[in-house]
Amino acid sequence: MNIQLDTAPCGYFSISSEGIIQSVNGTLLSMLDYERGELLGRHIESAMSVTNKLFFHTYFYPYIQLHGHVNEMYVSFRTSTGQDVPVLLNGVRQQRDSETFIDCVVLAMRKRIEHEKDVLQSKARLEELYQKTNEANRKLELLHAEYETKQQELLRINHQLEAMAWTDTLTGLGNRRYFQEKLLAALASYRENNVPFSLFIIDIDHFKNINDTYGHPVGDQVLTNLARLLQSMTRENDIVARYGGEEFVAILPDTDQETGLSIADRYCATAASTMLGEYQITISIGVATATYGDTDQSLLNQADLALYASKSSGRNQATHAASLVRS
Template sequence: MDIQLDTAPCGYFSISNTGLIQSVNGTLLNMLGYERGELLGKHLESTMSVTNKLFFHTYFYPYIQLHGHVNEMYVSFRTSTGQDVPVLLNGIRQQRDGETFIDCVVLAMRKRIEHEKDVLQTKAKLEELYQKTNEANQKLELLHAEYETKQQELLRINHQLEAMAWIDPLTGLGNRRFFQEKLLATLASYRENEELFSLFIMDIDHFKKINDTYGHPVGDLVLTNLARLLQSMSRENDIVARYGGEEFVAILPDTDQETAISIAERYCATAASTLLGEYQITISIGVATVSSGDTDQSLLHHADLALYASKSSGRNRATHAANLVKN
């Protein structure tokens, strides 16, 4: 860690997606009274009271999974001597070298805002319960059981939120992020096991005209119905997603060039002969089949060039990128 960050006038730490501390600056270490080696690799929640752990689970993890950042969160850390230090925390989720990290900065706060009073009251009640007799300890055990139940529910909600981040809300298909992850995984499988696959980029012909003529609600209906049609035509292992706007993509495992163009032509013919609600459309498709040396970007580029060729040749057709070299 460079000296500017290590001595910055605010605390800084970075945690893994599971909450393990990856790095921490000197300012935060001084604030909490720890040595660097005492915190690195430890779970962030090891520096929190039971109450703050619950608050952190309830707000921080679900929010940052859904939005990718948290701004102005008030929470308390516990020093090495057991003292609470209220702080203002900002965090952001980022990808580095294929791994997910949550980077945070904290400023020590002298006062808490009004809505934190409930948290402090709950903390006081919990601390009192720890000091009572056997009867109070039984109540505390019940409280812990309730806490575990809520924690499991929060984990379930977190999984739901994570799933939502991969789904296109209009069509219900996987979104662009979902597709890109699947494409990278399929490429990795190809490099390891030589499992051939093909890629489609599909575009609705003259979609702007549909929106301009009938309005965006009709355009959304056409997109939704086409998504259902593509999904119904796909094989069990095929991956269909919405790439953006009126573009859809598909990954077809175990599909060579000849099979891929045959399937793409069937997609075109079926779309052209199927009423999507009260409206009829055509689609153009660009097809690319993976080859040695391909990356996700090169494969998308080849399919996109093939899609452009389909559009230029009159639309309502499929073109394989390999045939562009011959023309």
């Protein structure tokens, strides 16, 4: 294991398809207070409590066998001294040298979600009831129904949290993380299908003056209204997100250089002629169109330079990065 992986700021381990630990990095060893030799060759569930073994065995293995990956599963490991360490776990099933491995990373969590505590307590009660008489089995059925209800509620909450993680809370648009994922997907699609797409970086002109003059609540209102306006102008497959501050971004599939600049000009004209509540603004746009060899960062840099050119040329206009190269 290389030094970067061994000292990464997250725990890492790799297990066989049977759950036997094949490798583990130093970060996870420190987290669980084990020596490397104490974990290698042991089953991963040996570092878990009975409750977490049941949860891990019941949900982790079936899910990763069905989907090939697990994202943000909440589970607890147990240290060598018997202390529980709650973590978020991501895992992926991979083939190496004709053998199946499950590679996982874990991030330690500082706080427990109250609802998850309740679910884990229900599991503990389930374990106790399995050992009792027929009368206890009747109670177990009732408790199992309760557990299923809570599990569905937990899944619903997790779905809500996942949606929140990808959404800008002010405007309701996708956030920067959402945009970056979509940009990588657009580049992959372009390399596969050779159908160009264009990227916009959109900035509100003199936005600081709005905040300084009218206050941040008015600035937030302008951002929200502009987000709605941009959404109203997009096509079905276009993606609009808030990049940060007063900057928005858009990904326009199947859009070449000429079409992209034409659409950006329309965005500028529409924004300049539309009242956003009680206020009127203008926007500047930098446009870049994907070409062979572009990366997400190079495409963003091109659009950012084009945006700077729009600002420097008087604002309220769009500039394509290709025109900068020609200049």
